[in-house]
Amino acid sequence: MKTIAVLTSGGDAPGMNAAIRAVVRTALDKNLNVMGIKRGYSGLMNGEIVPMQRSSVADIIQRGGTILKTARSKEFKTEEGRKRAVNILKTFRIDGLVVIGGDGSFRGANELSKLGIATIGLPGTIDNDLAYTDFTIGFDTAVNTVLDAINKLRDTSTSHERVSIVEVMGRNCGDIALYSGLAGGAENIILPEKGYDEQELCRGILEAKMKGKMHNLILLAEGIGGAEALAEKVENITGIETRATKLGHIQRGGSPTCSDRILASRFGYRAVELLEQGKSSRVVGTRNGKVIDLDIDEALSQPRRFDEKLYEIAYALA
Ligand code: ADP
Numbered sequence: 001m002k003t004i005a006v007l008t009s010g011g012d013a014p015g016m017n018a019a020i021r022a023v024v025r026t027a028l029d030k031n032l033n034v035m036g037i038k039r040g041y042s043g044l045m046n047g048e049i050v051p052m053q054r055s056s057v058a059d060i061i062q063r064g065g066t067i068l069k070t071a072r073s074k075e076f077k078t079e080e081g082r083k084r085a086v087n088i089l090k091t092f093r094i095d096g097l098v099v100i101g102g103d104g105s106f107r108g109a110n111e112l113s114k115l116g117i118a119t120i121g122l123p124g125t126i127d128n129d130l131a132y133t134d135f136t137i138g139f140d141t142a143v144n145t146v147l148d149a150i151n152k153l154r155d156t157s158t159s160h161e162r163v164s165i166v167e168v169m170g171r172n173c174g175d176i177a178l179y180s181g182l183a184g185g186a187e188n189i190i191l192p193e194k195g196y197d198e199q200e201l202c203r204g205i206l207e208a209k210m211k212g213k214m215h216n217l218i219l220l221a222e223g224i225g226g227a228e229a230l231a232e233k234v235e236n237i238t239g240i241e242t243r244a245t246k247l248g249h250i251q252r253g254g255s256p257t258c259s260d261r262i263l264a265s266r267f268g269y270r271a272v273e274l275l276e277q278g279k280s281s282r283v284v285g286t287r288n289g290k291v292i293d294l295d296i297d298e299a300l301s302q303p304r305r306f307d308e309k310l311y312e313i314a315y316a317l318a
Helices: 016-029 040-045 079-091 103-114 139-160 175-183 198-210 227-238 248-252 258-276 296-300 308-317
Strands: 003-008 033-037 049-051 096-101 118-123 163-168 188-190 216-221 242-246 282-287 290-295
Touching: 003 016, 003 040, 016 033, 016 096, 016 258, 033 040, 040 079, 040 103, 079 103, 096 103, 096 258, 103 118, 103 296, 118 258, 118 296, 139 163, 139 175, 139 216, 139 242, 139 248, 139 258, 163 175, 163 227, 175 188, 175 216, 175 308, 188 198, 188 308, 198 216, 198 227, 216 227, 227 242, 258 282, 258 290, 282 296, 290 296
Parallel strands: 003 033, 003 096, 096 118, 118 282, 163 216, 163 242, 188 216
Antiparallel strands: 033 049, 282 290
């Protein structure tokens, strides 16, 4: 292994820059050449490749987004597109590639490894929807962004004695809603993993009001419906003023938390170690506080996990 490259792909996440920095500086530390590929697989097919030095990743550990930009590419999903990508990699004498992204990006990396390029995937997504790892890069920052918004919403919904429904991202994974709901003291957390009953929800809101609750905060994961529609139903049934807030893309931005920066640094370091050892088609993650790596196929076929205990605690403390 002489030259490796790094790209970011799919949805962006805070901490991707810290991961790029870790890959670049670890590679240089190990006397490897390292290149940056812009705009994910799309840029790879167009040859958007630049050499990286230590200074190329200076002053980015604290920045959200990705300096390499990210993209989605339909063409890369075709065999012809991937062959073009491999030819470009060979032209630049790149023999190892670190892909920072989600499950789609990992599938792409796996395909590239079948064509003779050593690939390692790093989980970069705010959704925390990859079953093989306890946490993904960007999740902690997104949860803290939601928490900040919840704290503000609580002030105003307490003043007006309203119900406040906050819709958060996560695709089909309810982790952002679960973690921010527990940390933000939400009265209700609605997740795709658990489902909910409208009548039961409304009865709970009315009972809480009778007990003297000044406000009712509901965390709604995007994978189970929209906040506006639910707010209308809740207001109609309970007669209590109900406001919907969809946090949207602010959850994708911002300076990464300490936790995400450290995760990204540890993951980036392990990715380069694996390439140096001649490993390919593997993904890096964390389990019980330790950095792990496993085969991409195995990682992507793991069953979805859900932290029932955390859910139980959230409702016990609500
Ligand atoms: P994420 O990595 O965040 O899940 P996507 O699912 O959009 O994001 O995947 C990012 C890119 O990875 C896609 O635009 C596509 O180019 C590539 N990709 C996704 N799935 C596959 C696949 N099955 N085979 C090859 N490439 C894929």
